[in-house]
Amino acid sequence: MSGQAKFVHLHVKTCMSFHESIICIQPLVNDLRLRHFDACAVTDRGNVLAAESFCAEAVERGIKPIVGCEIDVYDDVYHGAGAPRPMGKARPLVLLVQNEEGWKSLCEILGESASAEAPWIAMRRLKFVT
Numbered sequence: 001m002s003g004q005a006k007f008v009h010l011h012v013k014t015c016m017s018f019h020e021s022i023i024c025i026q027p028l029v030n031d032l033r034l035r036h037f038d039a040c041a042v043t044d045r046g047n048v049l050a051a052e053s054f055c056a057e058a059v060e061r062g063i064k065p066i067v068g069c070e071i072d073v074y075d076d077v078y079h080g081a082g083a084p085r086p087m088g089k090a091r092p093l094v095l096l097v098q099n100e101e102g103w104k105s106l107c108e109i110l111g112e113s114a115s116a117e118a119p120w121i122a123m124r125r126l127k128f129v130t
Helices: 023-036 050-061 100-113
Strands: 009-012 040-044 064-074 076-078 085-087 090-096 120-122
Touching: 009 064, 023 040, 040 050, 040 076, 050 064, 064 085, 064 100, 076 090, 090 100, 100 120
Parallel strands: 009 040, 040 064, 064 120
Antiparallel strands: 064 090, 076 085
16 A cells, blocks of 8 residues: 555544534544554534543554544624624534644634534634645
8 A cells, every 4th residue: 555645534523523423532543543544633513622532542542633623604794782693604614733823723713603502703703824
């Protein structure tokens, strides 16, 4: 298999992605190891609750953990009475963390969306780092 690119899952949801998955961390990592995966990304919807246990378990089993999150992005936001509400059609966006700066940015985004019923953010609030 040398010279061939290996497949890496970059959008796996765990049981911490409420109502969207039943995959638990330990069985996930065991399966990744059995299938000889070198890396995997956990991208639960609207939270990073599985990040710590996934990273610890993956590193212990020789798998590179990648952490991220799936959020909904809206073009516009209504700022009328009460809390701001999203307008228009939601577009899911998967954000992957590359380093400490990325982790801080993801936590900031999640903090802003914490008051909403579902994880969302207005497109104009996203900062894209190249």
